[in-house]
Amino acid sequence: MNSCIVERFSELRELDENEVELLGSLERDLKSYAVGERLQSIGELATHFFTLHGGWACSVRVLADGQRQVLDIFLPGQVMGLREMGFDQTHAEIVALTDVEACPFPRARLKELFREAPRLGELFFIVMAREHAMLTERMISIGRRPALKLIAHFLLEFKVRLGCSADEFELPLNQPVIGDALGLSAVHVSRTLSTLRKQGLVAADNGTIRLLDVDKLVELAEFERGYLDCQLRWAQVARD
Numbered sequence: 001m002n003s004c005i006v007e008r009f010s011e012l013r014e015l016d017e018n019e020v021e022l023l024g025s026l027e028r029d030l031k032s033y034a035v036g037e038r039l040q041s042i043g044e045l046a047t048h049f050f051t052l053h054g055g056w057a058c059s060v061r062v063l064a065d066g067q068r069q070v071l072d073i074f075l076p077g078q079v080m081g082l083r084e085m086g087f088d089q090t091h092a093e094i095v096a097l098t099d100v101e102a103c104p105f106p107r108a109r110l111k112e113l114f115r116e117a118p119r120l121g122e123l124f125f126i127v128m129a130r131e132h133a134m135l136t137e138r139m140i141s142i143g144r145r146p147a148l149k150l151i152a153h154f155l156l157e158f159k160v161r162l163g164c165s166a167d168e169f170e171l172p173l174n175q176p177v178i179g180d181a182l183g184l185s186a187v188h189v190s191r192t193l194s195t196l197r198k199q200g201l202v203a204a205d206n207g208t209i210r211l212l213d214v215d216k217l218v219e220l221a222e223f224e225r226g227y228l229d230c231q232l233r234w235a236q237v238a239r240d
Helices: 004-010 017-027 108-116 116-143 146-161 175-182 187-200 214-221 232-239
Strands: 029-032 037-039 048-054 057-062 067-072 093-096 099-106 167-171 201-203 208-211
Touching: 017 108, 029 214, 057 175, 067 099, 067 116, 067 175, 067 187, 067 214, 093 214, 099 108, 099 214, 108 116, 108 146, 116 146, 116 175, 146 187, 146 201, 146 208, 175 187, 187 201, 201 214
Parallel strands: none
Antiparallel strands: 029 099, 037 093, 048 099, 057 067, 057 093, 167 208, 201 208
């Protein structure tokens, strides 16, 4: 089985054989989850993290009135649950957005990992910082960007996250999920996508997104991708 977490972490820095082996060990307990299935519920004893091997998942908070806020949308290679590292109980659900393959592993395993390969601690720190940056950018979007810019920014972010050189990619998110991530109703999402289509900027068909004019979308969304580009220079300077 190819390791998605090794592939994703290798994008940040070349890994040695020991680091590859240790990261790969987090994907040995592969489990399958159907679309809509919960991998984690709120209020559970927080004993495990999950590596996402295949499919898409999200973390969600559900309010007392039933409204949902999608906090994170996870792609293969990500470690799910890191945001709750400092808590004994879980504060968010993790839900499969598609059929998912994921590997739960004990939280204590990270401590062993960092002891055996300290450089991996640096990588996890950077990964958590990137996820925090994405959440911060989305908070700014929800608070200050109108719906047209908000949706355009959201689509451009996924083009970068997916590493797409082409302007076409799969986005297996329905309109209610997009709305729950962006603080919009599903109807508002639908109308906004329709406007982007009419302006000749986006085409959408059965979960496939085509960005028809990336330059204009970037201008519309005021999109700057710096928050998605992890850097390890500080760690190198510290060692030097």
